[in-house]
Amino acid sequence: MxxxxxxxxxxxxxxxxxxxxxxxxxxxxxxIIMRSMQLGMYDNxxxxxxxxxxxxxQIHSNGYWEEQTIDNAFTYNDSxxxxxxxNKDVDHTTKRIQSGCLSSFKDLSKFVFVNGIEPEKEQLMTxxxxxxxxxxLLTLNSNSVNIGKGIAKYYDLKVGDTLIFVGQGYHGMQAVxxxxxxxxxxxxxxxxxxxxxxxxxxxxxxxxxANDLMTHLIINKKEYSDEQDIVSSLGKNLKEEYEMMxxxxxxxxxxxxxxxxxxxxxxxxxxxxxxxxxxxxxxxLMMTQERKYEFGVVVSIGMKKIKLMISMxxxxxxxxxxxxxxxxxxxxxLVLYFYNNPLEFPSEQAEVMxxxxxxxxxxxxxxxxxxxxxxxxIFFISLFICIYPIITIYKLNPVKAMKR
Numbered sequence: 001m002x003x004x005x006x007x008x009x010x011x012x013x014x015x016x017x018x019x020x021x022x023x024x025x026x027x028x029x030x031x032i033i034m035r036s037m038q039l040g041m042y043d044n045x046x047x048x049x050x051x052x053x054x055x056x057x058q059i060h061s062n063g064y065w066e067e068q069t070i071d072n073a074f075t076y077n078d079s080x081x082x083x084x085x086x087n088k089d090v091d092h093t094t095k096r097i098q099s100g101c102l103s104s105f106k107d108l109s110k111f112v113f114v115n116g117i118e119p120e121k122e123q124l125m126t127x128x129x130x131x132x133x134x135x136x137l138l139t140l141n142s143n144s145v146n147i148g149k150g151i152a153k154y155y156d157l158k159v160g161d162t163l164i165f166v167g168q169g170y171h172g173m174q175a176v177x178x179x180x181x182x183x184x185x186x187x188x189x190x191x192x193x194x195x196x197x198x199x200x201x202x203x204x205x206x207x208x209x210a211n212d213l214m215t216h217l218i219i220n221k222k223e224y225s226d227e228q229d230i231v232s233s234l235g236k237n238l239k240e241e242y243e244m245m246x247x248x249x250x251x252x253x254x255x256x257x258x259x260x261x262x263x264x265x266x267x268x269x270x271x272x273x274x275x276x277x278x279x280x281x282x283x284x285l286m287m288t289q290e291r292k293y294e295f296g297v298v299v300s301i302g303m304k305k306i307k308l309m310i311s312m313x314x315x316x317x318x319x320x321x322x323x324x325x326x327x328x329x330x331x332x333x334l335v336l337y338f339y340n341n342p343l344e345f346p347s348e349q350a351e352v353m354x355x356x357x358x359x360x361x362x363x364x365x366x367x368x369x370x371x372x373x374x375x376x377x378i379f380f381i382s383l384f385i386c387i388y389p390i391i392t393i394y395k396l397n398p399v400k401a402m403k404r
Contacts, residue, residue, distance in 0.1 A: 002307060006314035009287075017319060020283040024323025024378060025330065027276040031269050031374045032331040033364075038265045040339070040365040042258045047126070050247040050254070053192060055094075055125065055218030056227050058250065059084075062243050064215065065250075070099040070170050073213040074241070080217075083237050089225035094121035096216040097204050101167030101175065103197065105155040112151060112197045114165060116204025116214075125220055128185070135159035135183035142200045144182035150193035152184045159183065163197075165207070173209035269374075276378065281385050284316055288389045295393060296401025305393050312389040320382035328371045338364040 010017050050056060061074035076095065084093055097116040102109055119138045122128065128137050133149055145163065157163070162180050169175035179199070187193050205211050221230055227246040238244060248255045295308060342363035 002311045003314055006311045006318060009311070010315050010318055013287075016283060016286065020279060020319055021323040021326070023276055023279040024320060025327040027272045028324050028327025028371075028374055028378060029331045031272055032328065032371050033334065034265060034269060035370050035374070036331075036335045036364040036366070037338075037362060038262060039367070039370065040342075040363045042262070043365055044342075044361065044363050045254070045258070046247070050251070053187065053189075054247055054250060055216075056221045057219035057230060057244060057246050059217040059219065059238070059242050059244050060215065062241050065243060065245060068098075068215075070097075070168070070208055070210060070215065073097060073170065073210055073215045076212050076214060080238075080242075084217075084219060084234060087230060087233055089222055089230050089233075091220045091222045092121065092124050093220070094118050094125070094218045095201060095214040096218060097201065097208065097210060097214050098216060099167060099169075099175070099208055101165045101197075103151070104164040104166070105157060105161065108155055110151065110154055111195070112165075113195050114167070114197050114199060114204060114207070116199050116201040116208075118201050125218075131185045131187065133184045133186050135181070137183055137185075138198060138200050140200060141202060142182065143179065143203055145179045146183040146185050146198040147181055148193035148196040149184050149186050150190065151195070151197065152181075154194070157181055157184070165197075167208075169207070169209035170213065171209075175208050177207050179203075273377065273381065277381050277385070280316070280320065280382055281388070283319065284312075284385050284389055287315065288312070288392050292392075292396070292401045295396055296398040299396060300398040300402070305396065309390045309393050312393065313383075313386045316382050316386050316389075317379075320379055324375045324378050328375060331371065335364050335366055335370075338362075339366040 046056075059080075061072050064072040081093055084090055095118055099114055101112060101114050103112045104110075117138070119128075119140060119142075135146075138144070138146055147157065147163070151157070155161075155163075159181055162178050164178045165175070167175040185196075185198075187196055199207065201214075205213065219230065221227060227248070231244055231246060235244060298308065299305060342361040345360040345362070
């Protein structure tokens with residue numbers, strides 16, 4: 001009965017109720033769109049720099065991060081891989097070996113990082129076909145190399161030219177080799193483009209005299225999983241000889257950029273919530289003041305104040321729920337559309353974004369966490385506002401109320 005009364009009461013003044021619902025719809029709609037766009041940009045930024053190269057989590061031998069040399073490589077371990085991939089939040093793992101070398105072509109030379117990779121596993125992290133500028137990608141047993149476009153530009157290299165590498169292998173062994181260039185790739189980051197050389201894992205291990213060794217074990221998480229949860233879970237099973245690091249620990253500057261930008265977005269959303277809070281409160285205030293005479297009458301004829309309070313709470317919840325659900329349903333198609341068809345920066349800004357190492361697109365995040373989070377925030381705001389009519393009814397003097 002109280003639910004039916006509450007439902008009818010909110011439509012006694014249709015204009016006021018529609019204005020309040022519209023304000024809630026706009027606030028929820030804008031909050032979801034803004035956060036979906038922001039979080040989508042952050043996710044794409046992380047995917048460009050982290051997911052496509054460093055991985056979300058790396059495992060090294062203990063002490064490798066402080067002294068990144070080939071001598072700190074560790075042996076491939078089947079049981080370690082099985083333990084990691086058994087975690088429900090882990091998507092896949094891939095092995096890498098990395099070492100610095102001097103590269104040479106004709107009368108020029110340049111320092112580069114030689115990366116031994118598993119091409120098929122790397123393809124799971126990112127679509128390397130989109131990064132290929134010229135030539136072809138590495139295969140499992142390829143004896144050629146892929147190079148960043150910055151190296152190709154420095155040497156004026158073409159596909160088919162041969163680069164010479166001179167460096168130090170495992171435990172002081174000499175690492176010298178000449179490898180033909182089979183492909184030129186764009187790492188979407190100027191720094192990586194200028195130093196990145198990729199070989200197949202077995203070729204790099206042979207070149208560095210480091211058979212069955214790796215310097216990095218890359219762990220890629222499933223979408224929207226949390227890196228810290230994975231580290232906490234896996235840390236119980238890893239021996240002390242390994243160190244496990246998230247991308248936030250390896251590249252803190254990226255996390256700082258995201259946090260700074262996210263703070264600005266949260267301020268805007270806070271302003272939206274302040275507006276909608278006063279909007280809902282204004283409606284509840286008018287409803288309460290206009291109906292004091294009515295409250296005095298129903299209390300005088302025997303209605304308990306507690307039931308009257310519950311009825312007012314229901315009215316506020318109905319108004320809020322209609323607004324929140326409408327805002328979510330209106331925003332969802334737009335979010336899904338821009339998730340599948342990302343916005344692109346204007347041509348003037350596109351080059352700037354690419355030079356900073358980011359793709360010139362603005363993809364939206366389609367996670368259900370965003371509408372659920374903002375829907376519940378509005379819902380709890382409305383419950384908080386219900387305190388005012390509850391206090392008013394509790395202090396109500398029926399005689400004074402009917403004299404108004």
